[in-house]
Amino acid sequence: MPSNTKSMNALLENLYPVVEGTLDANPKNVITLQKSVSAYLDRNMDRLTTAGPLRRNFFSESERKELYLNTGTSAELVSRVIAQSAYIRANWFYIKMPFNIVCAMAIRYAKLHKLEDLNNFLIMYLILSIYPIMHAKFFPFLPKPEIMEYTINNLSNKYKLKQKGTVWNALLDTAMVSDRTYSDALLRGTDKDVCTYIESMYTRINALLKKVWQAYYRNEKEKNYMGTEQDLHDETTLKTSESNSFIIERIVQSVSMKLAISGPDMKLVEACAKVNDVSFNDMRSTINQLCADKANAAEIKKMITNIMILFLTTGQHKAQEVHSDKFILGCMGIYKSANTGNKLIIEIKKSLDKWLAKYSERYKKTSRIATLNSFRKALFMFFVFTIQANSPA
16 A cells, blocks of 8 residues: 655555556456457557558547556556655646556566566557547647648658558557667666656657648648649559558558457368368467467568459459458469469468478378368468458458
8 A cells, every 4th residue: 555655666666566466366367458458459450550640549448447457456546656656746647647657567567577468568558548649639630631641642751650651550669669768767667767668658659740740731731632733643643552552551450460469260260271171270270370470470461461462453453342252252363373473472372381381280291282282272261361351441
């Protein structure tokens, strides 16, 4: 319980032990927290995987209570502890918000206990709570899509949002840089250290959005937007860029994040195994290992990217068709192009073979061509089904 003496370590002395004690006594709470962040991301992925900050996610009291419940804390407890701090000032509104403080304490717990996944999920949760506040600061009225589209298309590569392709990528990169910079401070854990850790997140997200806001309002003032006469000659090119770059990027990020956070959908794995007459148990083990191995993250994204590029550039398909039978049929038709010299198809099949040789016991033990082809086709089909199930397009 908080003491009556002011301390420079009030959070470490009176709040962190509650978080640590609760998570130590209830290991399942760690999984519950991770699933909560995953579910929240699923609900808001459409808002976060746009090329520019067109919309903001809604972070409600129910999300905050989820953190409090699983860490044994409450807003009231945090307020009492803050009152015991000799460092934290009453007018530090953002820094002393109970959710931010508890989240920082839980991140500290994850770091000390070497729980990398929990650490990353909680950093996501913190940044997801900060983004809508900062977005509303710069865009009290939601941006006009045609002006934001023009703005993003005309940003130079010095802008992180342009470099990373989507709002979520830029936010996550910003948060991880901030976390690495002040990780030692958070582990040290004085009230000043915790406040510095939280403040850095706000400062960096503020700077990220401010740069885009300045460009956006300059374009709004100058009436620069997609479809103006001065931009008409380039509109077709930019629209193509939107469909071939931004839409693909959104799908890749949404699908790869779903796999990283929630893991593979076993119903899809079972369907792929059944259709191709291969062992479900082997496919389940193979795909679980493949998705769990962080070394495969970049290659999984490349697999999804290649599938989408091939689909959208073959037969004049549209992104909206990802949720139709045309996507499944189109992708499987592309896969059957066994004798093609297309570099993307060659790259896809090379990755499939590599993953199966590494993770599938049955695949490694058989030399029968038909069986090898069935396993490869089942794994390819899993990615196609997963793209369709999790695409925001």
